[in-house]
Amino acid sequence: GAVVSQHPSRVICKSGTSVKIECRSLDFQATTMFWYRQFPKKSLMLMATSNEGSKATYEQGVEKDKFLINHASLTLSTLTVTSAHPEDSSFYICSADSGRALNEQFFGPGTRLTVL
Amino acid sequence: AQSVAQPEDQVNVAEGNPLTVKCTYSVSGNPYLFWYVQYPNRGLQFLLKYITGDNLVKGSYGFEAEFNKSQTSFHLKKPSALVSDSALYFCAVRSNQAGTALIFGKGTTLSVSS
Numbered sequence: 001g002a003v004v005s006q007h008p009s010r011v012i013c014k015s016g017t018s019v020k021i022e023c024r025s026l027d028f029q030a031t032t033m034f035w036y037r038q039f040p041k042k043s044l045m046l047m048a049t050s051n052e053g054s055k056a057t058y059e060q061g062v063e064k065d066k067f068l069i070n071h072a073s074l075t076l077s078t079l080t081v082t083s084a085h086p087e088d089s090s091f092y093i094c095s096a097d098s099g100r101a102l103n104e105q106f107f108g109p110g111t112r113l114t115v116l
Numbered sequence: 117a118q119s120v121a122q123p124e125d126q127v128n129v130a131e132g133n134p135l136t137v138k139c140t141y142s143v144s145g146n147p148y149l150f151w152y153v154q155y156p157n158r159g160l161q162f163l164l165k166y167i168t169g170d171n172l173v174k175g176s177y178g179f180e181a182e183f184n185k186s187q188t189s190f191h192l193k194k195p196s197a198l199v200s201d202s203a204l205y206f207c208a209v210r211s212n213q214a215g216t217a218l219i220f221g222k223g224t225t226l227s228v229s230s
Binding site for chain 1: 150152157158159160162165204206210214215217218219220221222223225
């Protein structure tokens with residue numbers, strides 16, 4: 001099956017700093033990538049939809065200036081948490097859609113962000 | 117708007133007994149339905165999906181799910197639970213349009229006791 005990687009898997013940062021999380025589709029081209037956020041023992045909340053070469057579409061309530069998403073190529077999308085605060089601590093998961101098979105998205109392993 | 121409901125926060129079963137994790141959905145048009153499992157501090161693992169065809173879908177690790185259009189349900193089942201099945205289970209739905217995101221239910225914690 002298709003593989004999606006995320007880097008880093010875990011990051012700890014100080015409040016006020018910015019953190020970049022990478023999501024890569026390793027063996028297919030992803031026309032669309034999605035970023036989700038998950039709180040402990042809670043569901044995945046869709047943050048934004050990212051299409052290659054265009055601006056991301058953010059879900060209601062998600063601050064686009066705080067969560068910068070860039071999808072510069074068909075295999076890479078990045079999420080940058082700017083001026084991170086402790087309340088941004090969460091598990092961030094990306095998924096990738098090749099656009100060929102309409103019935104399955106491929107998920108990355110997730111990134112655990114802890115803001116001190 | 118699409119939505120998924122998992123009415124149970126937790127399901128407890130004894131090892132060897134059958135298990136059911138419930139899911140109902142709301143979506144316009146024909147739904148694509150999925151089940152995923154998540155172990156602590158891990159990503160999502162795909163279990164099974166319904167797109168079209170046979171209402172009974174068989175997936176990984178002995179799990180199956182039945183699509184019921186009249187009841188708008190897609191319950192996850194397994195005839196005989198294992199302790200190792202203990203995890204967090206998510207039902208998800210998406211429309212049949214390319215490039216649309218999965219919408220997840222809140223999740224159900226399955227606890228299988230020995």
